[in-house]
Amino acid sequence: MPVITESDVRAALARVNDPEIRKPITELGMIKSVRVGDDASVDVEVYLTTAACPMRTEITDRVSKAVADVPGAGQVRVELDVMNDEQRTELRKSLRGDSAEPVIPFAQPGSLTRVYAVASGKGGVGKSSVTVNLAAAMAARGLSVGLLDADIYGHSIPRMLGTDARPTQVERMIMPPVAHNVKMISIAQFTKGNTPVVWRGPMLHRALQQxxxxxxxxxxxxxxxxxxxxxxxxxxxxxxxxxxxEILVVTTPQQAAAEVAERAGAIALQTRQRIVGVVENMSWMDLPDGTRMDVFGSGGGAAVAERLSRAVGADVPLLGQIPLEQAVREGGDDGMPIVLSAPESPAAKALQAISEKLAVRQRGLAGMSLSIDTTRHG
Incomplete structure (x- = not known):
């Protein structure tokens, strides 16, 4: 039998990521101690960021499994402790820097994150369903995806992603819950039950900023x-x-909805934002006999794309048409997006195709310091 050492255990722990921060727990200063007994048993003490950490069970399970998989490991025991204020401050500095006021990383010139604001002219066109499924589809492709529920009054994202998890706070830093590999934040996570949010404009702005x-x-x-x-x-x-x-406009084929959606997209003329495209939702219903029923008419998405193209003087494409399926609604109620529950369905395929058209910024070595000494020696 191989003899297990403390360095073997620490090497295994370096492959354990914190479920919320998505970085190795060894880099985050979460390992308090490691002890290997004469009988090859292993005791690991782990720091949690807060006493009420909602991920304590998952962290314990991940650590236990990683250590148990080390050749020669005997019984594994995991104990939990809680970081003190000084340790939490160091963690926050390591993740966010030491600036007095937090900045919006996505607004910085060097940001590689593609930001899509999903808009609609009126409610009931399935904008949130489209957003959730696009996020889940992108995450399923291996992308790192975040979803901000900016619909403060009509928030619905937590239910559609099937989570009631609350964020964890480390000093002034908020850790967003993760559902279906999508990091998500919503005002619903900070209110009790189904309490309505009654705020005026400045409070909405401050909430978004936070x-x-x-x-x-x-x-x-x-x-x-x-x-x-x-x-x-x-x-x-x-x-x-x-x-x-960038603005992504969602509409239905109905002409009345399309006219209102056009207004939502035309706000880009005033804000000088780019319109990435139009998505037509509930485009038709496939009937058992193989025919299609245009429940909400036809042509609305194409009309919006055409009119917005003329208004902004640039091509605004119709990115896709999503058929009307009962499973989309059921997935929203059950917290399981259709792109995950029924990926071969027509609606899921349409949503996946749209998600693939939403580009991400290339991440390469251009402009990065590689710490290579180019001095000629000899």
Whole structure:
């Protein structure tokens, strides 16, 4: 039998990521001690960020499994402790730097995160369902995805992602819960039950600012913002806080809905944001006999894309048409997006195709210091 050492155990722990921060627990200063007994038993003490850490069971399980898989390991015991204030401060500094005021990382010139603000002219067109499924589809492809529920009054993202988890707070830094590999934040996580949010514009702006700056999103490929319907305070605040956010317009084929959706997209003329495209939802219903029923008419998505192209003087494509399926609604109620529960369904395939058209910024070595000494020796 191989003899297990403390270095073997620490090497295994370096492959254990914190479920919320998504970084190795060894890098985060979460390992308090490691002891290997004469009988090859292993005792590991782990620091939690807070006493009420909702991930304590998952962290314990991950540590236990990683150590148990080390050749020669005997019984594994994991004990939990809690970081003190000084340790939490060091953790926050290691993740966010030492700036007095948090900044919005997505608004910085060097940000590689693609930000999509999903907008609609009116409610009931399935904007949140589209947003959730696009996020889940991107995450399933291996992208690092965040989803901000910016619909403060009509928040629905936690239910649609099937989670009632609350964020963890480390000093002024908020750790967003993760559902279906999507990091997510919503005002619903800070209210009791189904309590309505009754705020005026300045409070909405401040809440968005906190969600963008105080939440530790990590290194995201894509951040999706589920905007409220219309062209009110939230849309204006997003344009101010993240000027580089691109607008994705959701409509139905119905002409009345399309006209209103056009207004939501045309706000880009005033905010000088780019419109990435139009998504037509509930485009048709496939009937058992193989025919299609245009429940909400036809042509609305194409009309919006055409009119917005003319208005902004640039091509605004119709990115896709999503058929009307009962399973989409059921997935929203059950917290299981259709792109995950029924990936071969027509609606799921349409959503996956749209997600693949939403580009991410390339991450390469260009402009990065490689710490290579180019001095000629000899």
């Amino acid at each position: 969600f963008l700056a105080d939440v530790f999103w990590g290194d995201l490929d894509v951040l999706l913002l589920d905007l409220p319907p219309g062209t009110g305070d939230i849309a204006i605040s997003i344009a101010q806080l993240i000027p580089n956010a």
